[in-house]
Amino acid sequence: MADLSHGVASVLSNLKNQDFLSSSDFSSRQTAALLELAHQLKKGQRRIDLGNRVLGLIFTKASTRTRVSFQVAMARLGGQTVDLNPQVTQLGRGEPLEDTARVLSRFCDVLAIRTFEQKELLAYAHWASIPVINALTDVEHPCQALADYLTLQEEFGDLKGLTLAYIGDGNNVANSLMICGALLGVNVRVCCPEKYLPVSNVLAKARGLALNGNTIELFNDPSEAVKGVNALYTDVWASMGQEEEQKYRQKVFKNFCLNETLLSKADPKAIVLHCLPAHRGEEITSELIECDASRIFDQAENRLHAQQALLAALLGGL
Ligand code: CP
Numbered sequence: 001m002a003d004l005s006h007g008v009a010s011v012l013s014n015l016k017n018q019d020f021l022s023s024s025d026f027s028s029r030q031t032a033a034l035l036e037l038a039h040q041l042k043k044g045q046r047r048i049d050l051g052n053r054v055l056g057l058i059f060t061k062a063s064t065r066t067r068v069s070f071q072v073a074m075a076r077l078g079g080q081t082v083d084l085n086p087q088v089t090q091l092g093r094g095e096p097l098e099d100t101a102r103v104l105s106r107f108c109d110v111l112a113i114r115t116f117e118q119k120e121l122l123a124y125a126h127w128a129s130i131p132v133i134n135a136l137t138d139v140e141h142p143c144q145a146l147a148d149y150l151t152l153q154e155e156f157g158d159l160k161g162l163t164l165a166y167i168g169d170g171n172n173v174a175n176s177l178m179i180c181g182a183l184l185g186v187n188v189r190v191c192c193p194e195k196y197l198p199v200s201n202v203l204a205k206a207r208g209l210a211l212n213g214n215t216i217e218l219f220n221d222p223s224e225a226v227k228g229v230n231a232l233y234t235d236v237w238a239s240m241g242q243e244e245e246q247k248y249r250q251k252v253f254k255n256f257c258l259n260e261t262l263l264s265k266a267d268p269k270a271i272v273l274h275c276l277p278a279h280r281g282e283e284i285t286s287e288l289i290e291c292d293a294s295r296i297f298d299q300a301e302n303r304l305h306a307q308q309a310l311l312a313a314l315l316g317g318l
């Protein structure tokens with residue numbers, strides 16, 4: 001773990017009142033400092049009391065980890081959450097986003113939003129006068145990436161020069177892994193069927209941020225992509241909103257299942273990650289989820305610590 005203890009508060013002070021819409025919103029230094037704060041919070045070396053601040057949760061898709069970890073993170077910071085599920089607010093009856101965002105900014109101190117389109121998230125951020133956090137869109141899942149790299153850092157110490165192979169769909173999770181990995185000096189390999197590679201603008205963004213001599217590479221062959229890597233990562237083949245493509249994708253992705261054979265080609269100390277929820281027997285075998293190299297449940301726990309650090313920084317609680 002890098003010793004950033006003296007610098008963490010000053011590095012993170014610039015994040016006060018900022019949005020977190022993409023992994024690229026924070027610099028390398030800010031991202032590393034957030035991981036250090038998350039580590040300190042997890043180990044009980046830091047306690048932060050935000051003093052009864054309120055996080056509003058607007059989730060138009062299902063969630064277990066993100067929703068609950070935000071709720072618990074706010075409780076541990078001395079604050080509260082309010083559930084602004086569109087089914088129970090006027091949002092579900094068509095109240096305009098620009099009105100909703102401005103009204104909620106008068107009640108809440110920060111919003112975490114899970115929605116289908118990144119552009120809707122950007123619209124919320126435009127109209128809200130409080131920080132807005134991306135809790136997953138079609139394009140990115142930046143809170144997930146913070147927890148993922150925290151898990152890698154706990155395992156290996158220094159992140160610089162490590163290599164992570166993501167096998168599967170070039171989706172929101174893959175995008176944030178590329179961008180956040182680029183910022184942290186991690187080599188990221190993304191291996192997908194040809195038509196499911198990450199979109200070119202996100203790939204270009206990640207490559208433009210990989211300034212520590214690290215690389216962001218694309219692969220089509222899982223056996224090649226996993227050679228000698230420090231971490232194997234996968235996610236579902238059909239994301240929320242793509243359920244009707246599930247059957248078709250099962251065929252296209254059938255050679256992209258993370259299994260013992262792929263693990264045996266990685267570095268002997270490699271770890272296995274999955275953001276969850278998983279479809280056992282599709283993108284990952286049950287054996288791999290349960291194997292000694294799996295850090296999947298530590299990774300899930302780290303959502304809490306990473307988001308606690310994020311909320312503390314955005315709300316100026318350092
Ligand atoms: N990994 C993740 O975001 O899980 P949830 O969909 O349960 O929040």
Ligand code: NVA
Binds near residue numbers: 171
């Ligand atoms: N790619 C998945 C991640 C779920 C946490 C989805 O968007 O459904």
